Structure formats: structure tokens, C-alpha cells
Amino acid sequence: MNDFLIHVRSLDAWTRAAEYGVRLAALTGSAVTGAFVYPSPLTLAPTYSSPELLEAILASTRETAALAKAQAQPFLHWAREQGAPQAAWHAAEGDVAGALAHIGTWHDLLVLDRGTDPATHVPAELARIILTVGLPCVLVPRHAMARVSLDCIAIGWNGSQEAVRAIHAAMPLLQRASRVVLLEGPLRRTYPEITWKPPLDIDLYLQRHAVHAEHRPLASDAGEAGEALLEGAAQVDADLLVMGAYGRSRFSEWALGGATRHVLADAALPVLLRH
The missing domain is CATH 3.40.50.620 (HUPs)
Known part of the structure; x- marks a missing residue:
């Protein structure tokens, strides 16, 4: 990067x-x-x-x-x-x-x-x-930031393609972080007709790039995912949140899913998104 x-x-x-x-x-x-x-x-x-x-x-x-x-x-x-x-x-x-x-x-x-x-x-x-x-x-975010740091990076993880793309894109920043935390929500299958055997081992993938991540589960249903991500990032004092940008419709360039919209509107920390 x-x-x-x-x-x-x-x-x-x-x-x-x-x-x-x-x-x-x-x-x-x-x-x-x-x-x-x-x-x-x-x-x-x-x-x-x-x-x-x-x-x-x-x-x-x-x-x-x-x-x-x-x-x-x-x-x-x-x-x-x-x-x-x-x-x-x-x-x-x-x-x-x-x-x-x-x-x-x-x-x-x-x-x-x-x-x-x-x-x-x-x-x-x-x-x-x-x-x-x-x-x-x-x-x-809208407010002025006292400092720019990559000490702690939180990742919104649900196994989706968008989340994997976001992690891949953020890898040079993740490698600089002193602490990486996976905020884990329910695993999401974007294409139910495709089954990976074996499924992606996110820990192994990160470790191959010299990134060791902590796991923190998010107790949230789909309607509260955005709020839960921001709360989880705040609890670990994250300097950056990495997440996929989820579109509600693959055919519309305007509509983003509820979690992404919530983060866009309310995030108090920088957020790296990848669609």
C-alpha cells in the first residue's frame, strides 16, 4: 500500500x-x-x-x-x-x-x-x-483527531467475500499494528451454491502474513450489526475498523446494507471499507 x-x-x-x-x-x-x-x-x-x-x-x-x-x-x-x-x-x-x-x-x-x-x-x-x-x-470521522495511529486495528469478520477483500486490502496496515482484533459476527454465506472445502481458515491466512489476531464475538442479530461493530471497536480502543462494504442489491450502486449504513453515519473512528 x-x-x-x-x-x-x-x-x-x-x-x-x-x-x-x-x-x-x-x-x-x-x-x-x-x-x-x-x-x-x-x-x-x-x-x-x-x-x-x-x-x-x-x-x-x-x-x-x-x-x-x-x-x-x-x-x-x-x-x-x-x-x-x-x-x-x-x-x-x-x-x-x-x-x-x-x-x-x-x-x-x-x-x-x-x-x-x-x-x-x-x-x-x-x-x-x-x-x-x-x-x-x-x-x-467528522471530528478532529488528536493523532493518527495503527496501534490497534479491529476487523469486522463474518466470513463474507467483502470481509475477506477488506482484510486483504488492509494487510499492509494490519502488519504494522501492535494488536489486531477480529470482531466476529454470524458467518455469512454470500453464494449458498458454492461450498469451500475446507473453508477459509482466517487465523492461518493472517498468520501467513505475520498477523496474529485476537477473537472477540459480537452478540448481535443482523439488525444491530453496525452498532455492535462500533461498540466492539470502542471496547478494544481501536484506531481503525476494517470491514466489508455490503450492498443490499448487487444491481444497485446506491444501496448499502444496514450495518454499513450505520457505520457510515455514526463511526467515531476511521473505517476502512472494501466492496
Whole structure:
């Protein structure tokens, strides 16, 4: 995991995602790219627009583009000050999820935030990004974090494909942790017609990568899974929660399952998700 991509949602001040992503890059010796995405004027213009309105929209877009490009040197300088000298900056015009998916093709991890206003960056928007970019994503909480640490990492484990993908994606971070805790819920079979013989031995898999995990069962039914995961992570004082991003429908890029939605809305710690 050598290249981090950060979705920078504001040019007014460095966002929580920028703060966490740059500091995590410094901690892990990784390169980091900040990306600001602004909408195309074609998506902002009403169907029937006057020439004056179109010109105003174009002028506003040009101004935003200029401001976004001008943030390159400040971002690089700030990243160096935070201990991440390998930094880059991109400004992109277009759809946020599509632009991040394109830039993400040469990155290993995408860092996102929900903003400081609970009414912004709603779960539907986050879901579309998470399910589009094809990268593991770290969702950063709204509050400022005193420090970035990987001392303890909790894993939401139910045997599903998504959980395995999340663990595989997080392996470089798990290998840095002093403590790894498997928060175990009921095993989930995504494809009942397929039976692994033998089933995946998660302890053996982790040990092959020099990761030794504790086991902590979660007493929860499916409706309380998200709350139980967050409570379990808090009980072990986790610095990061790793979990799969579960979609309620394989055919919908908008809908996430209840546990994932709960974590997206309420997590007070960074969460690494992999769909």
C-alpha cells in the first residue's frame, strides 16, 4: 500500500480527510495525492438557459478551476510539513465518483470524509463513490483527531467475500499494528451454491502474513450489526475498523446494507471499507 488518494472536498481549509490521509501517509512512508473535483458546467446549466446565465456558469467554473489548480503548491508544501514529502495534487472536472475512479487507477487507497456538517455528504453519495472507485476506502470521522495511529486495528469478520477483500486490502496496515482484533459476527454465506472445502481458515491466512489476531464475538442479530461493530471497536480502543462494504442489491450502486449504513453515519473512528 504505497499510494494514497485523498478526496479534498473544500478549498477553504484542509478537510478531515486531507489531515488524516497525509498523516497516515507520513506514518506509513507512502506517497499521497490530493484530488479536488468540481462539476462540469454542462451539469449545472438548466435545460433552457439564457446566454447570460450560461456565461455566468462558465465564468464560475473557470474561477473554481483556477483556484483548484492554484492549490497544488500549498498542498505539496503542507504535506511535506506533515512528514509526507512524496505528494501530488490533481484538479478534475466532472462527476466525483467517476473522476476519483479514474485518478484511483494508480492508487492503493482512497481517503474520504463526511464533512463537518451532518447534513452534507449523505450516505447515498458515499455509497456511490465506495461502490464505483474499485479501491479500498477509508472513511474519516467528522471530528478532529488528536493523532493518527495503527496501534490497534479491529476487523469486522463474518466470513463474507467483502470481509475477506477488506482484510486483504488492509494487510499492509494490519502488519504494522501492535494488536489486531477480529470482531466476529454470524458467518455469512454470500453464494449458498458454492461450498469451500475446507473453508477459509482466517487465523492461518493472517498468520501467513505475520498477523496474529485476537477473537472477540459480537452478540448481535443482523439488525444491530453496525452498532455492535462500533461498540466492539470502542471496547478494544481501536484506531481503525476494517470491514466489508455490503450492498443490499448487487444491481444497485446506491444501496448499502444496514450495518454499513450505520457505520457510515455514526463511526467515531476511521473505517476502512472494501466492496
